Structures are given as structure tokens and as C-alpha cells.
Amino acid sequence: MKFSIEVDMPDRWVPQFLGMLAYMHRLGGVGSSRLLTFYSDGDGDFRPKFEWDKDLPVEINGMLDANGNRTYDAG
Secondary structure, three states: OOOOEEEOOOOHHHHHHHHHHHHHHHHHHHHHOOOOOOOOOOOOOOOEEEEEOOOOOOOOOOOOOOOOOOEEEOO
């Protein structure tokens, strides 16, 4: 499935966000699995806004650990 997401976020977070996506791309290309962490600084200035087509599959909540961190894995 190919789809688009529109993102609005502060300039200083864009390189980190793109770096995470590039690493995901690289891992997929070489067939490697890793846990990625992106610090979502809701108390700070991150506060991104995302928009996508409402006809996409319903998002999931992921697995919640004891510290309130979530892991998303399709399999």
C-alpha cells in the first residue's frame, strides 16, 4: 500500500524525524530488525500535527510497557 502523510512540526525536529525514517528505510533494505526510539517531547516544543486519509486502516495503540513507552510491531 502506498499512502501519504502530511506533517507540521518545528524546524529543529525535522532532521531527527527524517533520520528515523531513513534508518527504517535502510533496515528494510538490508533485511535487519532493530528497535527504534524517537523521543516525542510533548512537554517541549515537538508537538507534531499529522494528517492522513481517513480511509486508511485504523491505527493500533501498540504494546505499552511499565514506563508508559509503546512498541508497534506488525508481526
